[in-house]
Amino acid sequence: MRPVPPQAPDPARSWGATSAPAAAPRPHVSFAEPEGYDAHARPRPLGARLRPQAVAAAVCLVLGAGLVTGAVTGSWLAGDSGDAAARSAFTAAGDLWHSVPVDQLFPPTVQGQGAGPGGADRTWTRVAVAPDSGCAGAFDPLLGKALAPAGCARLLRATYTDATQSYVTTVGLLFTKADAAAMTSLANRFEKEGLARRADLVPLPYAAEDTVAAGFGADARASWAVSVLTDAPVVVYAVSGWADGRTVDRPEPAEEATESGAASAPAQAGLGHEAQGLADRVERALRKNVGPATEQPS
Numbered sequence: 581m582r583p584v585p586p587q588a589p590d591p592a593r594s595w596g597a598t599s600a601p602a603a604a605p606r607p608h609v610s611f612a613e614p615e616g617y618d619a620h621a622r623p624r625p626l627g628a629r630l631r632p633q634a635v636a637a638a639v640c641l642v643l644g645a646g647l648v649t650g651a652v653t654g655s656w657l658a659g660d661s662g663d664a665a666a667r668s669a670f671t672a673a674g675d676l677w678h679s680v681p682v683d684q685l686f687p688p689t690v691q692g693q694g695a696g697p698g699g700a701d702r703t704w705t706r707v708a709v710a711p712d713s714g715c716a717g718a719f720d721p722l723l724g725k726a727l728a729p730a731g732c733a734r735l736l737r738a739t740y741t742d743a744t745q746s747y748v749t750t751v752g753l754l755f756t757k758a759d760a761a762a763m764t765s766l767a768n769r770f771e772k773e774g775l776a777r778r779a780d781l782v783p784l785p786y787a788a789e790d791t792v793a794a795g796f797g798a799d800a801r802a803s804w805a806v807s808v809l810t811d812a813p814v815v816v817y818a819v820s821g822w823a824d825g826r827t828v829d830r831p832e833p834a835e836e837a838t839e840s841g842a843a844s845a846p847a848q849a850g851l852g853h854e855a856q857g858l859a860d861r862v863e864r865a866l867r868k869n870v871g872p873a874t875e876q877p878s
Contacts, residue, residue, distance in 0.1 A: 666811065670760055673812030673870045677734040677755045680869050682709055685753065686738035687865065695857030697838075697850045702857055704740040704749070708788030712736050715754065720798075723781040727815065730766050731757030737786045739793045740858060741823060748793040748823045749854045750785040751862045754815040766815075767808040776806040777833040783817045795825025802846040805834040805859045814866065818859035820851045834859075 676685065686709060692702030715724065715732035733755040741748050758766065770776050782804045787796040800821040807816045821828065832844050837852025846852060 667760070669870050670812060673814060673866070674733065674755060676866065676869055677712060677736055677753070682736075682738075684869055685736060685865060686751065686862065690740065690858065690861050692857045692861060695860075696853050702853070703743045704854075704858055705743075706738055706740050707748070707791040707793055708739045708786065710737040710739075710786045710788075719784060720780075720782070723783065726770075726775055726781060727754065727756075727766075729758070730754075730762055730813070730815070733757050733813070739786045739788055739791070739796070741792050742854065745792050746823055747820055747849070747851060747854050748785070748796045749818055749820040749858050750783070750793075750796070751818045751858050752783060752786075752816070753862070753866065754817070756813045756815065758813050760810065760813075763808065763813055764810045767810050770806070770808050776808075777835060779831055779833075781806075782831050783819045785819050785821065792823050796821055796823075797825065799827040800825050801831045802828045802849070803832050803834050803837045803851040803855045805856045807859060807863060809863075812866070812870065816859055816863045816866070818855040818862070820846075820854040820858075822849070822851075 686706055688706050690704040690706075692704065694700070695702045713735050715727075715735050718724075718735050718737075719727065735755070736753045737750055739748060739750045756763065775781055782801050783806065784798060785793070785796045785801060787793050801819050802821045804819040805817065809816065818834075819831075828846065830844075832842075832846045832852065834852040834856040836842060837844060837847040838856055839847075842848075842852070
């Protein structure tokens with residue numbers, strides 16, 4: 581038999597049928613190197629093959645994060661500093677009752693520029709200072725109960741008269757045992773429930789013997805003001821009446837007695853202005869003894 585010559589490969593069954601000659605070499609294929617190793621399987625630092633653009637982006641990201649973090653940290657530190665100053669001022673205010681002379685808390689003479697009805701000026705002269713004390717018996721029971729959540733560290737009181745000696749006003753500073761949160765809670769309660777305007781929660785006067793205020797008893801209370809501070813552990817109050825000791829059927833809160841057109845006897849006499857004016861100025865004197873951290877307009 582004649583031997584059969586070899587046949588050429590079938591083009592339809594070849595990988596490179598359309599273009600590559602039969603003897604063309606196979607292309608070289610290389611697999612990606614594993615991250616962290618070189619061509620000889622030796623360890624190399626990860627990220628060594630980062631492109632320059634990627635490196636720049638990473639640096640910017642780190643620097644940006646650092647700047648943001650620094651800014652936030654700075655604001656926190658500034659906030660902490662402010663909070664610390666406020667806490668320090670709050671604490672300092674609570675110590676004023678034994679660290680500041682009485683003449684600074686209750687000046688012998690108080691000028692009330694524009695404090696009277698119609699913006700008239702007032703001048704008050706101190707006629708008596710009560711011995712500093714606790715709060716037992718210093719308030720009517722209902723007012724004492726309302727103030728009880730704040731506690732009582734010390735109570736200071738002084739009584740003043742106007743330039744004509746027609747009116748008398750007792751001003752009080754109740755130094756509490758409360759922290760800032762408790763004072764804020766008490767102030768909110770007085771505001772929401774209108775406790776500073778209730779005629780059954782009027783502070784008691786200090787009637788000193790042998791003074792123009794000798795007849796200033798509980799029945800002579802005509803107008804009053806109460807302010808619960810939130811930046812100091814103090815409640816400031818004032819209560820006014822006639823110097824002749826006349827009784828008053830219904831005392832009127834200074835907030836109402838100082839309104840334009842108020843027609844009650846206390847309002848017509850200006851006793852609401854007496855109470856509010858003295859309370860405001862004693863509160864200002866208190867703040868000045870603490871410093872700028874607690875100074876606010878009254």
